[in-house]
Amino acid sequence: MTISEALGRIRADIAEAARQAGRDAQAVRLVAVSKTFPQEDVREAIAAGQRVFGENRVQEAMQKFPALRAEFADLELHLIGPLQSNKAREAVALFDVIHTVDRDKIAGALAAEMRAQGRTPQLLVQVNTGEEPQKAGIAPREAVDFVARCRTEHGLAIAGLMCIPPVGDIPALHFALLDELCRRAGVAERSMGMSQDYETAVRHGATLVRVGSAIFGHRDYPA
Numbered sequence: 001m002t003i004s005e006a007l008g009r010i011r012a013d014i015a016e017a018a019r020q021a022g023r024d025a026q027a028v029r030l031v032a033v034s035k036t037f038p039q040e041d042v043r044e045a046i047a048a049g050q051r052v053f054g055e056n057r058v059q060e061a062m063q064k065f066p067a068l069r070a071e072f073a074d075l076e077l078h079l080i081g082p083l084q085s086n087k088a089r090e091a092v093a094l095f096d097v098i099h100t101v102d103r104d105k106i107a108g109a110l111a112a113e114m115r116a117q118g119r120t121p122q123l124l125v126q127v128n129t130g131e132e133p134q135k136a137g138i139a140p141r142e143a144v145d146f147v148a149r150c151r152t153e154h155g156l157a158i159a160g161l162m163c164i165p166p167v168g169d170i171p172a173l174h175f176a177l178l179d180e181l182c183r184r185a186g187v188a189e190r191s192m193g194m195s196q197d198y199e200t201a202v203r204h205g206a207t208l209v210r211v212g213s214a215i216f217g218h219r220d221y222p223a
């Protein structure tokens with residue numbers, strides 16, 4: 001299957017899952033996760049009409065995207081990987097949406113950079129819904145307070161929440177938890193669902209699905 005065919009199939013799946021859930025398919029945005037894949041593959045996706053891309057490393061995105069952005073003014077770039085505060089400057093300069101705010105240090109660093117650069121990327125808080133020690137994200141029980149603290153202490157508007165369910169768990173349980181936390185925090189965007197489970201995520205209210213290998217093919221390393 002070509003990248004273009006894969007995108008067509010995934011868009012159709014999203015529309016069907018939305019229809020089944022009584023949702024508007026327009027409310028779901030497909031983030032094409034291009035990490036580890038070369039610029040030519042991104043170009044192929046652009047030629048197929050895709051404009052929203054996700055990368056999980058600031059450095060890799062800085063190599064791949066500035067040239068494409070200069071050519072395609074309507075590209076939208078999302079940071080979906082963990083952010084270190086010493087990369088906040090580059091992240092604010094390059095990304096339109098950052099999915100991985102998960103602690104006060106990062107919130108403070110982003111707030112300072114947003115003031116300095118006059119740029120306001122949309123921000124989501126990553127929630128470690130499986131409470132896995134090795135995984136980034138704020139604990140579920142702290143998520144609602146953290147969103148409030150981003151507003152009151154850091155002056156940051158948080159648009160939504162993001163999660164990555166543990167491998168081997170039933171993803172629907174994590175999507176339902178994220179949906180509930182979004183309600184309680186009063187935020188609209190739900191970033192959830194990847195190649196294996198994006199249809200389930202759409203049925204549980206995802207507004208952003210992050211799909212990589214189902215579009216671009218198998219990755220040799222998880223990066």
Ligand SMILES: *Cc1c(COP(=O)(O)O)cnc(C)c1O
Pocket residue numbers: 033035056080081164194195196210211212213214223
């Ligand atoms: C790599 C990655 C994805 C995409 O994963 P696939 O299984 O290839 O669709 C989604 N979200 C995050 C945070 C990722 O790092």
